[in-house]
Amino acid sequence: MAKSERKRALRGRAGRMKGGRGSGRGTSGHTRLWGRHAVEAALKNPARQHRKLWATREGIESLDGELPADFPVEYADVQDLARLVAKDAPHQGLVLECEPLEDVFLDEVLGGEADRPIVVLDQVTDPHNVGAIMRSAAAFNAAAIVTQDRHAPPESGVLAKSASGALETVPWVRVVNLARALDELAENGYWRIGLTGAAEATLAEALPAGPVALVLGAEGEGMRHNIEVHCDALAKLPISSVMESLNVSNAAAIALYAVTTRNS
Template sequence: MAKKSDKKVLRGRAGRMQGGRGSGRATKGAVRLWGRHAVVAAMENPERSINRIWATHEMMDELKAEGIEPAADVRVEYAQGPDLARLVSRDAPHQNIVIECDPLPELFLKDVLDGDPAAPVVMLDHVTDPHNVGAIMRSAAAFGAACIVTQDRHAPPESGVLAKSASGALETLPWVRVVNLARALDELAEAGYWRIGLDGDGEVTLGEALPTGPVALVLGAEGDGLRFNIGQHCDQIARLPIESAVESLNVSNAAAIALYAANMRAHYRPE
């Protein structure tokens, strides 16, 4: 990393002009991420190509003290907090560091199904809120999921909001984007996965539906739930046993509970 004196501090209009103002949008084809956990995870991910870093001197010094430094060819521009705020979504907690990077390499389902058979696959059917997808990623990483699967056209792209919600999991959890979820479910069946769709009207509870072998957990969109065609490609529709006073759970909460249950079934079965 170059010395501080070699970097120009960007303030006011100059910072806005060089960095791009606005809503967290990066230059064409790139992704803009912010927040300490998300950025450090990206910097430590060998699959992530970082093009530019905006940060305060204090933040870069803090990272350097922890042994975290950008590659020599990464452009680092020092700025103050107010100028960094103009690079991200309104009111986003940038925590004094913002990066612009290339999207992660494309993954295919077959690339991630040859690992631990006890690791569940999480499939999201038209879940579009980046906060929810990021939170689900965080839970999936915490409970050892094999990957998350979404549809190309009906899921949020990589973004600062999603990465911040995922708290680093975007860089560690494989994310497979497919054209057709039904075909992906067929591929999972061929690989030996028991496909469980989660729905409040399921005839059995998730605990009753969980198998002893590989499992895919399929969750539907906020409000609408699983689409009929996707439910038809599941082996079983199960519900979470919640109290009748509560109509439903947020999809990210439901995912966390389902992942915990799958983890317990896979690793802590009674003798």
């Protein structure tokens, strides 16, 4: 199907917008996503269960893909959509309410593939950072990201917008105990590398040939001691002394690139 035809197929039935105002939270038990990349990826994800799409006509025009003929779409103007999302959120004329994704378990992503690292985040709570890391994980073909359930942001429109569609494609494993998850990674052949500026070795020196789990801590505090001792090696990125550290999402992107290119 040509792109113009796919766009026409997305222009399903639409009525006047009804209800919805406030904080960007979905109705009870649901997730509200916004922005073209996040919404389009969610619409294309067969694992998503959708409830309703609010959109401007321009927003519908921007989509690439097909909606079922009976998909619940309501046209709205920009001001109405702004009431559905977080303050000043760039919704780009598209707001989708859907069910959260189903849980993914660690044993489901342990393929032990040397070219597909797993990213482990220790108490990285900013949804912008987690979303950006997810986007890099998708770009560099990571197998999954792993977070501790109590110390990570929930699935949200902010995170999905930062992930630019990667929320729908990168498995997100939320565990109760991160140290136990690291033990399970080791048992499945992963070499666990904790990134910290205090390390002696650089990441390039610490990288093995086999499967890798990259462990990153929150900005400021870094990895907790209990997580560091569950790593096989600690490594640093060789940045200039004029800068003390990198944003955790930037560090994750560089580390993922290093894994991808280690044998090139």
